[in-house]
Amino acid sequence: VGQGVVLASDSRxxxxxxQVSTYSKMHRLLATDDATVTLVxxxxxxxxxxVVRRVTRDLEQNAETNLxxxxxxxxxxxxxxxxxxxxxxxxxxxxxxxxxxxxTFIVGGQIRGEKPEIFLVYPEGNYIRAARRAPYLQIGxxxxxxxxxxxxxxxxxxxxxxxxxxxxxLDSTMRSNAAVGPPIELQMIEPxxxxxxxxxxxxxGDDYLDEMRLAWQESLKSAFEALPPLPxxxxxxxQS
Amino acid sequence: VGQGVVLASDSRxxxxxxQVSTYSKMHRLLATDDATVTLVxxxxxxxxxxVVRRVTRDLEQNAETNLxxxxxxxxxxxxxxxxxxxxxxxxxxxxxxxxxxxxTFIVGGQIRGEKPEIFLVYPEGNYIRAARRAPYLQIGxxxxxxxxxxxxxxxxxxxxxxxxxxxxxLDSTMRSNAAVGPPIELQMIEPxxxxxxxxxxxxxGDDYLDEMRLAWQESLKSAFEALPPLPxxxxxxxQS
Numbered sequence: 001v002g003q004g005v006v007l008a009s010d011s012r013x014x015x016x017x018x019q020v021s022t023y024s025k026m027h028r029l030l031a032t033d034d035a036t037v038t039l040v041x042x043x044x045x046x047x048x049x050x051v052v053r054r055v056t057r058d059l060e061q062n063a064e065t066n067l068x069x070x071x072x073x074x075x076x077x078x079x080x081x082x083x084x085x086x087x088x089x090x091x092x093x094x095x096x097x098x099x100x101x102x103x104t105f106i107v108g109g110q111i112r113g114e115k116p117e118i119f120l121v122y123p124e125g126n127y128i129r130a131a132r133r134a135p136y137l138q139i140g141x142x143x144x145x146x147x148x149x150x151x152x153x154x155x156x157x158x159x160x161x162x163x164x165x166x167x168x169x170l171d172s173t174m175r176s177n178a179a180v181g182p183p184i185e186l187q188m189i190e191p192x193x194x195x196x197x198x199x200x201x202x203x204x205g206d207d208y209l210d211e212m213r214l215a216w217q218e219s220l221k222s223a224f225e226a227l228p229p230l231p232x233x234x235x236x237x238x239q240s
Numbered sequence: 241v242g243q244g245v246v247l248a249s250d251s252r253x254x255x256x257x258x259q260v261s262t263y264s265k266m267h268r269l270l271a272t273d274d275a276t277v278t279l280v281x282x283x284x285x286x287x288x289x290x291v292v293r294r295v296t297r298d299l300e301q302n303a304e305t306n307l308x309x310x311x312x313x314x315x316x317x318x319x320x321x322x323x324x325x326x327x328x329x330x331x332x333x334x335x336x337x338x339x340x341x342x343x344t345f346i347v348g349g350q351i352r353g354e355k356p357e358i359f360l361v362y363p364e365g366n367y368i369r370a371a372r373r374a375p376y377l378q379i380g381x382x383x384x385x386x387x388x389x390x391x392x393x394x395x396x397x398x399x400x401x402x403x404x405x406x407x408x409x410l411d412s413t414m415r416s417n418a419a420v421g422p423p424i425e426l427q428m429i430e431p432x433x434x435x436x437x438x439x440x441x442x443x444x445g446d447d448y449l450d451e452m453r454l455a456w457q458e459s460l461k462s463a464f465e466a467l468p469p470l471p472x473x474x475x476x477x478x479q480s
Contacts, residue, residue, distance in 0.1 A: 144386055223455075
């Protein structure tokens, strides 16, 4: 949104219904006085871990190409895309086994001199950025949480509403798909506020999550009561 | 819901993005003084049409097995399931072409002496019924419209709210997937009210649809404003 960027992720990974684990999918790759770069991931966990490991090692070793040296976020994203392809290629199979090494990322952040931005990196290493008419990006199990984003997210939405919208979107997804689960991580990136920034971790049973769910459910019920009667169904129009 | 059954369907079919057509997916198979049976369909259009044609012909010819003769809705559903399998088997291929003759149905209605019910009929002809803890059924492009149903539909929801909830669910799906489109058809089946019943057709640009969307969007925005501030984000708690 105009006021900045929100990133949100769940923490459940699975390799079949009997192999479910909890791993963070939000990787704060860089948080300096001049740059914030965070990656959220979907898809193959091994590929994701390898990419994050490689990014981290390049940073630690101050390699010729490393995240801290980029002047444009899009260049950093291109670099992450290349690492993604390299890792995927190492483990590619004919696909008949149902195995896929594919991972998809959203990279969000800001490099000083630019505005905060978000990019989606495909398993093939190419990438797109969000735009005014397409202000959000999603990866992984995206359909359940999309309608609320479609109806709410716009350029002029306050950042504090955007972060709650991301939470409601993920919560809707958790309710509908058992392969999506807590903790939920949220990061808020405000323009020119570098450093660690705001990061919120919400566990299952968290007081806020319960409070939010209850408030949201109540509001939705009221919203239905406020909808005009559907003509032809015999529902009387409410007196105002 | 306790007060009856709502059926809802969109009307868009496609065989690839350049072959998009409008066909009703709601078939009111039977509406007599003793029985109401309506079928909504997803999947292969040819299979659906063949099944509906066969049901209609059996009725017209007063065949030994026809829809008007069943004393239990579940028996009628079993019959529809058999027709579905027969038609599917006729056109089955090895599946490598991407072609699938599969069709899935929801059958809703009431036969005098029973309560109104809904059933989901699989391409294999087997079927399930809704239950108190699983009060709705979906077929086709279901993920976008599921969260609102999960949060709202329950046994004690008034029927007039259930029909608006079905409409909002389909509208969310239309916004997110171009292969889902108007007109939307809605049918309301109230206990022991046999005959034609309430059937509503909503075209794109319909005044009610516009009014509903606006009211819904406004309510959702207010709902966000009413959500408690997320701790750690620096949003001040509202004074009450």
